[in-house]
Amino acid sequence: MSSDKKMSLTVKVLLGMVLGIIVGLVINLTGLNAPGSFINEYIVNGLFHVVGKMFVNSLKMLVVPLVFFSLICGVCGIGDIRMLGRVGGKSFALYMLTTAIAIATAIVIAVAFGIGKGMNVATNAEFVGKESPPLTQVLIDIIPTNPINAMANGDMLPIIFFSILLGISILMVGKKAKGIIAGAEVANEIMMKMVTIVMSVAPYAVFALIAKAVATLGLDLLQSLAGYVGVLVGSLMFHLFITLMIILKVFSGLSPAMFLKKIRNVQVFAFSTASSNATIPVTMRTVTERFGVNNSVASFTVPFGATINMDGTAIMQGVATVFIANVYNVELGISGYLTVILMSVLASIGTAGVPGVGLIMLSMVFTQVGLPVEGIGLILGVDRLMDMIRTAVNVSGDATVSTIVAKSEGKMDIGVYNDPDAGILDTDEALELDESFEKEIADTIEKVRNQ
Numbered sequence: 170m171s172s173d174k175k176m177s178l179t180v181k182v183l184l185g186m187v188l189g190i191i192v193g194l195v196i197n198l199t200g201l202n203a204p205g206s207f208i209n210e211y212i213v214n215g216l217f218h219v220v221g222k223m224f225v226n227s228l229k230m231l232v233v234p235l236v237f238f239s240l241i242c243g244v245c246g247i248g249d250i251r252m253l254g255r256v257g258g259k260s261f262a263l264y265m266l267t268t269a270i271a272i273a274t275a276i277v278i279a280v281a282f283g284i285g286k287g288m289n290v291a292t293n294a295e296f297v298g299k300e301s302p303p304l305t306q307v308l309i310d311i312i313p314t315n316p317i318n319a320m321a322n323g324d325m326l327p328i329i330f331f332s333i334l335l336g337i338s339i340l341m342v343g344k345k346a347k348g349i350i351a352g353a354e355v356a357n358e359i360m361m362k363m364v365t366i367v368m369s370v371a372p373y374a375v376f377a378l379i380a381k382a383v384a385t386l387g388l389d390l391l392q393s394l395a396g397y398v399g400v401l402v403g404s405l406m407f408h409l410f411i412t413l414m415i416i417l418k419v420f421s422g423l424s425p426a427m428f429l430k431k432i433r434n435v436q437v438f439a440f441s442t443a444s445s446n447a448t449i450p451v452t453m454r455t456v457t458e459r460f461g462v463n464n465s466v467a468s469f470t471v472p473f474g475a476t477i478n479m480d481g482t483a484i485m486q487g488v489a490t491v492f493i494a495n496v497y498n499v500e501l502g503i504s505g506y507l508t509v510i511l512m513s514v515l516a517s518i519g520t521a522g523v524p525g526v527g528l529i530m531l532s533m534v535f536t537q538v539g540l541p542v543e544g545i546g547l548i549l550g551v552d553r554l555m556d557m558i559r560t561a562v563n564v565s566g567d568a569t570v571s572t573i574v575a576k577s578e579g580k581m582d583i584g585v586y587n588d589p590d591a592g593i594l595d596t597d598e599a600l601e602l603d604e605s606f607e608k609e610i611a612d613t614i615e616k617v618r619n620q
Contacts, residue, residue: 177593178368179434185372186379186437193383202384217381221441224374227367228438228447231360233320235450236472237332238357243468244336245350253333253469256574260470263416263570264478265514270412271480272513275404275487276506284396284488285495325446325476329469357464364450371438378441386554394551401488401555405562408484413569421576423586430589431459432568436561443557445475448564456568458592461585462575470574474567481559481566482527483513486534493535493544505538512537527556 195201201208247253313319313327320328339346414425435455439448449472456467490509494501501509516530528545535542548555575581585591 178371179437179593181372182375182434182437185374185376186441189376189379190383192376193380193385196380196384197386213381213384217377217384220374221378221381224367224370224378225442225444225447228442228450229323229444231363231367231450232446232472233323233328234356235360235364235453236325236328236468237320238353238360239453239464239468240329240332240472241336241339241353242350242357243465244333245339245353246463246465250337250340252578253337256466256469256578257473259574259577260473260570261477263420263573264474264566267413267416267480267566267570268478268483269510269514271408272483272487272510274408274412275401275484276491276509278404278407279400279488279491280506282396282400283495284400285492323446325472329472329476333469360450361454364454368451368454375437375441382553382557386551394548397488397492397548398551398555400492401485402558404484404488405481405558408480409562409565413480413565417569417573420573423572423576423583427587427589428460428569428572431455431592432565435564435568439561439564440557443553443560445478445560445563445567448560449475452564452567455592456571459585460568460572460575461582461591462571463580463582466575466578466580467571470571471567474570475564478563478566478570479513479516479530481562482530484562485527485555485559486513486531489531489545489548490534490538490540493540493547494538496547497541497544499540501538508538509534527559528552 196208196213202213203209244253311326311330313324313331316327316331319331339349414428417423417425417428432455435448435452438451439445442448452475453467453471456462456471457464487509512534513530516533531545532542535544572581
């Protein structure tokens, strides 16, 4: 067996990320990414862009059918509507709790370091705040007037609502719906196999995504906003390694070290794509097969978390608020910071599923506390890189809550969670075809043709 085959997918993806950073830095620091150059036009914005975008689109392609079939199987697997209500209530409460803790922690850290004081940061970037839909409209839109249209647009909350309602209706029909349940289970298994196929090219796609991002962004912006970037990254890491792990240990009693070891793959995917929704297929597979969480819980908590869980975004809002307030010499005070915390928690629900959610939420917060919205232009340059990091924190929160809820409901295999090798994906073996079944299908098709 070759050394390549012994290497796990996680190691391959991490290797692709490291090589991407190195190649991106070389291109950026040597000036090979100059506008109009061959490297910039055909490699960075050509090959890297195409490969990365195709991979992200492949992941997004899987999200809707995976969530749809998985939720139907999950609801039918629970078989108890009251338990479904408990799972939803616990998930919602934990997501709101972690979001509130995240932004409060970020504000405390940012105030302690005094970032932005005495700074003279110049920028040509401008930001115009987009209007967010009111909470009442978000609640109304949870019920889709056209489920097919909601699926076509990838609107998670309406899809979740319709899938749960369909699953409950299937349960109420009873024995006559056994065929539909069996079909949904097969379809769900097929979708997970498609996840495996897409993930097999992940190392190369992650390399392309990271190389393009680093080659484009470089280090200049990071140096000019070193205080903001340092405190933001530090706050994100504190929430990931301290806050979430304490919550995991307190509410479930499970090992944080094992959690962090098994979640790495999901974090790398989230960092590369900067999209919680695009990472849903990877998160679902990891939570169910690596953590031992029953699909009846994961099918609800993972897509729900990807939609409303804003831990990383909330931290960005806290740090950005303190930074901009100090740059413009605005004194917010305790009441102002409490308003920021409350606004961020409410906005995480009100802006669920809205593109560019982080900056929309930030503009709402700035308006509420009297900070100039155009100040967001100061941090726009580094927002792409920060978005990648906070997305990794967001998906870690999704997995944490999923694990806690599953443990509390007795819907988790502790043996799988504690086994470091459980659910490791060997893409070489996973992509092998069943030759006997393949031949059987070919023979069947041939018989039909000859009739």
